[in-house]
Amino acid sequence: MNHKDLSEADPEVYEALKNEIDRQESESLEMIASENFVPRQILQAQGSVLTNKYAEGYPGKRYYAGCEYHDKVENLARERACEIFDADHANVQPHSGSQANFAAYFSQLDAGDKILGPVLSHGGHLTHGHGVNFSGDLFDFATYGLNRETERFEKEDVMEAAKEHNPDLIVCGYSAYPREIDFEMFREVADEVDALLMCDIAHISGLVATGEHPSPFPQCDIVTTTTHKSIRGARGGMILCKQEYADDVDSAVFPYSQGGPLMHQIAGKAVCFKEAQKESFKDYTQQIKKNTKALAEGLRDKGLRMVSGGTDNHLVLVDLQDEDVTGKEAEKALEDSNIVVNKNSVPYDPEPPTVTSGIRIGTPALTTRGLEEEELRSIGEMIGEVVKNPDDEEVRSEVREKVSGLLDEFPLYEDSEVDL
Ligand code: DSN
Numbered sequence: 001m002n003h004k005d006l007s008e009a010d011p012e013v014y015e016a017l018k019n020e021i022d023r024q025e026s027e028s029l030e031m032i033a034s035e036n037f038v039p040r041q042i043l044q045a046q047g048s049v050l051t052n053k054y055a056e057g058y059p060g061k062r063y064y065a066g067c068e069y070h071d072k073v074e075n076l077a078r079e080r081a082c083e084i085f086d087a088d089h090a091n092v093q094p095h096s097g098s099q100a101n102f103a104a105y106f107s108q109l110d111a112g113d114k115i116l117g118p119v120l121s122h123g124g125h126l127t128h129g130h131g132v133n134f135s136g137d138l139f140d141f142a143t144y145g146l147n148r149e150t151e152r153f154e155k156e157d158v159m160e161a162a163k164e165h166n167p168d169l170i171v172c173g174y175s176a177y178p179r180e181i182d183f184e185m186f187r188e189v190a191d192e193v194d195a196l197l198m199c200d201i202a203h204i205s206g207l208v209a210t211g212e213h214p215s216p217f218p219q220c221d222i223v224t225t226t227t228h229k230s231i232r233g234a235r236g237g238m239i240l241c242k243q244e245y246a247d248d249v250d251s252a253v254f255p256y257s258q259g260g261p262l263m264h265q266i267a268g269k270a271v272c273f274k275e276a277q278k279e280s281f282k283d284y285t286q287q288i289k290k291n292t293k294a295l296a297e298g299l300r301d302k303g304l305r306m307v308s309g310g311t312d313n314h315l316v317l318v319d320l321q322d323e324d325v326t327g328k329e330a331e332k333a334l335e336d337s338n339i340v341v342n343k344n345s346v347p348y349d350p351e352p353p354t355v356t357s358g359i360r361i362g363t364p365a366l367t368t369r370g371l372e373e374e375e376l377r378s379i380g381e382m383i384g385e386v387v388k389n390p391d392d393e394e395v396r397s398e399v400r401e402k403v404s405g406l407l408d409e410f411p412l413y414e415d416s417e418v419d420l
Helices: 011-026 040-046 068-085 097-108 134-138 155-165 183-192 205-209 243-257 263-276 279-301 327-335 364-369 373-388 393-409
Strands: 089-091 114-118 140-144 169-172 196-200 222-226 237-241 315-319 358-362
Touching (some): 011 393, 068 089, 068 205, 068 263, 089 243, 097 134, 097 222, 097 237, 097 243, 114 155, 155 183, 169 183, 183 196, 205 279, 237 243, 263 279, 279 315, 279 358, 279 364, 327 373, 364 373, 373 393
Parallel strands (some): 114 140, 114 169, 169 196, 196 222
Antiparallel strands (some): 089 237, 222 237, 315 358
16 A cells, blocks of 8 residues: 655645644634543544445444454443433434434434424524425424523523424534533423423533533433533544433434444544543543633623623633624624634524524533633633723734734643644
């Protein structure tokens, strides 16, 4: 075989990858709530020879010979996931969170069945029933929303929607909800209308893994997640469930909706779950919550309002309706200050999703870099300064300088150079 170093074999791709390492390491503060930085051991697993093999099927029941080591790796991932999340069964093959949600729905439902999910602009995800997504196209979705006063999901509102629509399945779990999810409340509602309960814990799975957020089991029947957000692992998806749904979940992933599993990614998931069982990961998730509270204090000190008034988890949602700036403009002004966040709809947002009246800010990635409360409070203040003065180049320049100091003080891949 013609082996060459990537730098020699494909200098253009090599250069782009090198530039991306530099961007992540030294250009900006990464505060997109769904992003994180994986440790080197996960990069190694993902870049392994497991990419060379087809392994359709499941451990012990493959369609191709030669899967001994693939079985070993997939079993490790499944067993560790079940231990961490108190699940009876884990399917670690979904290629992404969307694939996991697709398979989870079809494991229990037929096209056209009724699902009750959150309003997208109240923290939901495209796969929770939006019309541009398969979920809204193939299922009969109805929605429940945040309470206008508390800006939380309240039993009376979810119950009212459930009684009105009589769903076969209720979805909880969100992409932009800064508060704890009350699984007992959702179970009571689901029982009242005889519906299944599914939770998408993609954002909070790292916190759930260590008990920093309540577990969705035993209240939920099926739980989906990605494996690369707060749990800090290889990019991909996973479904966890009670034993009675295990066979249906497995068939809905393969052969119904996927072919050969990405075994190199599954190796990365296995390594991620081993990391998540360590005491150091518990410390990490505790620090995420402390950091997000400190960030909220900094934002509050600068007079910014947060949806629901604060945070219980890894993110805050800033409502800019009283400011002289849209979500889109704030995102750009912050990007020009080397702070990366995303514009985000706020509940009952008058602006379209391409503009929005909010920004979502998360701390998992900066917590991985080692920043703590003092730095996050100060970053909250910097964000406040930029948002209050979006066109002031002097403010942006001062913030860029402070950001540069933080990036130098908290290097990302400190111990070992990430080689390609
Ligand atoms: N794109 C993810 C997020 O940012 O929340 C959800 O899939």
